[in-house]
Amino acid sequence: MSIKPILFNTDMVRAILDGRKTVTRRVVKPQPMGYFEVNDNPVFLYDFDPIAERVYSPYQPEDILYVRETWHKYIKRVGKGEGCHLAEFYGYKASVKNSEDSNTPWKPSIHMPKEAARIWLKVTNVRVEKLQDITTDQIIAEGVKTEEPFSLNGTEKRYAFSQLWDSTIKKENINRYGWEGNPWVWVIEFERCEKPQEVEQ
Structure with missing residues (x-):
């Protein structure tokens, strides 16, 4: 178990505080060419070059994350x-x-010290998938607001998430990492937890 920072924008912090957000997606960098590892387990996408670079998840199950926010x-x-x-x-x-x-x-959130953190998360699961493989249930778990209108269907929810996702990607990277680019992403599921005792000391 490691204690690590994770950044969220203000809307996503509110979603966590409201209990609407229990998962986040982060771009796999660099994008795998055919082989990478998830929690030390190899994943083969297709015929691969054995010299291909290995990519590791930035977070592991049981890791404790402190949220950096504005x-x-x-x-x-x-x-x-x-x-x-x-x-x-x-x-x-x-x-x-x-x-x-x-x-x-x-x-900015990137400059928030650990001592200022008020939200602590425990990683419960990490997996990898293509961005556009996200399900309707996962879109809701991402904290996308669906109350207005209340009857958003699956297509509308996907559009809402795609807009949210693209808003977090720099313009110069939108073709590679944006919704239409459909990159490989880490899917990091979490739950709220108390501040670890070792941090209290």
Whole structure:
């Protein structure tokens, strides 16, 4: 078991907090040419060159992940009377609601330190598949909103997920890693967990 960071954008953080998101997909890099390994087990896509590069999942079952999200530090006055003082707190864009920290500049998730993490996840399963092999159930588990309209059918859900996916891919990589590119992806399933004791110390 390892403790590792994982980045999510603000909408996906909200989906995790709401209990709507229990899986994430990440592009396999580099894309396999015919052979790669999942959890130390070889996967053969087709006739392959034995010299082909091996690709390993960035996360393994039982790994503990701390979510990096858009954040900042802010100062507010706490206490009363002689005990009144200024204190520093962490704030999170996914949760701010016109509070005392709403006007403080935000910092990107990539720069969030482990000590600021408030969401911890335990990896329950890792597999690999083509992006467009995603099922309707998995689209829902990805946290794609389906309430508006409530009766989204499978085709509409796939379109909603494809738009969400493409919004996370850099323009220069859209042909290779975007929805239409149908890349191989790591499918990482997880569940919420408590902060590990070794991190508390």
